[in-house]
Amino acid sequence: MQATRLDTARIRAARRVIDPIFLDTPLYCCEALEPHLGCAVSVKLETANPVRSFKARGTELVTSLLTGVDGRAAAVVCASAGNLGQALAWSGRRRGLDVTVVASRSVPAAKLDRIRALDARLELVDGDFDTARERAAAIARYDGVRLVEDSLDLETCEGAATIGLELVAAVPSFDAVLIALGGGALATGVGHVLKSLAPDVEVICVQPLGAPAMTYSWRRRRVVTTGPTDTIADGVAGRRPIPAVLDDLLLVADDAVLVREASIIAGMRMFLDHAGLVVEPSAALGLAAILEDRDRFAGRHVVTVVCGGNVDPDAYRRWIGVS
Known part of the structure; x- marks a missing residue:
């Protein structure tokens, strides 16, 4: 791997510093999703902790x-x-x-x-x-x-990267991981570990069409800033990517895709209906990506990182149409 700010040895050491309550979050294959998506989907549940996110x-x-x-x-x-x-x-x-x-x-x-x-x-x-x-x-x-500063501070990336260690240790293996892309800490951290220890796993970053700055930057290999964002996925709605974080992302991401708001909402509804999970919009980006490109994922085993579950109850009910 080319030069990067992240270090696998430090990431391993990070597990000794992080409160165990945030480590070893549930990872399981959600069989109920497979008939609706055409692929096996394993869920890495980063909402199962006191702050309900990976942060x-x-x-x-x-x-x-x-x-x-x-x-x-x-x-x-x-x-x-x-x-x-x-x-x-x-x-x-x-x-x-x-x-x-x-x-x-x-x-x-x-x-x-x-x-x-x-x-x-x-x-x-x-x-x-x-x-x-x-x-x-x-x-x-x-x-x-x-x-x-999230993503710029290396500790935020290497802390998130401990999720990657837990994924690599999982059995059975998987073909791709879908990661919500905002500032980049989660994507660069998990991506670094996977490309270091499980290089055959495809690292796919997912961002809303209404907040595309980091995806545009990844595609053009330079920082691209955008105007006001327009997405319900507020957790990933940045406009100004950090150059050092983009450099790290370019080393580990195999793809960066943009998804529509309707697909994000459909993903949230699928998590509720078939997994019993209430997730925030950013956490549904992985399912949204599958819904928009079923042929790409057909027959594969995909992991999606459910990165957060902090959502306004009234907005959630309005989005997914429940009273």
Whole structure:
């Protein structure tokens, strides 16, 4: 493999730092999905933890480095579409850190309420995630605190990469993995491990048509920024890819595909009807990709990473048509 920021030895070591409650999440073949999709689908369930997303694998690494040898707690700030903020608040509270989360006012209320419940200071801004990212960076500069930037901070990628170790250890083997693509921590982390230890597995990244910046960047092999996003998958709705993260992604992704909103909703409904799972839109991107290209996956064994389950209940019922 060419030069990359990620290191497999560090990723293995990360498992000793991350709270075990976030490790070894369920992985199982969901037989009920196969008749409807034409392929075997195994589910890596990253919602089965206290923050209901994979993000705490990374924040556990970040926060483990932030308490000094004198025992004094540090202050940290991050921008979040909801899940990173919850994860940083949980990991920070566990270690006595002062956590500030900056989020857009458009973030689902359920996510914001959970951040507050985890004792983080929450600042809301008008605009989207990238606006929140700018504000978090300003707070870090003015207050002299640590800025935790998802995907750019290597710990967020290598924490997510521990999912890849668990996939590689799975029996039986699988043909492809479908990964939600937003900032890139999950895709680069899991992709790095798979290409290092199971290179025959196809790594396919999935993004909404309404938030295509990283996919466009991957396809053109250079950073492409986009205008305002338009997708219910708020967890992956960024406009400005990080160059270093794109460099890592170019080394490990075999493909990056875009899916329609209707397919995302159909995927959410399939998870509910056939797996009994309530998932956020970003977590349904893998099923959406299968639904839009059934021939590609026919007869194969595919893993989809269910990356989050934090969703506004009212919006969820409206999307999937249940009362």
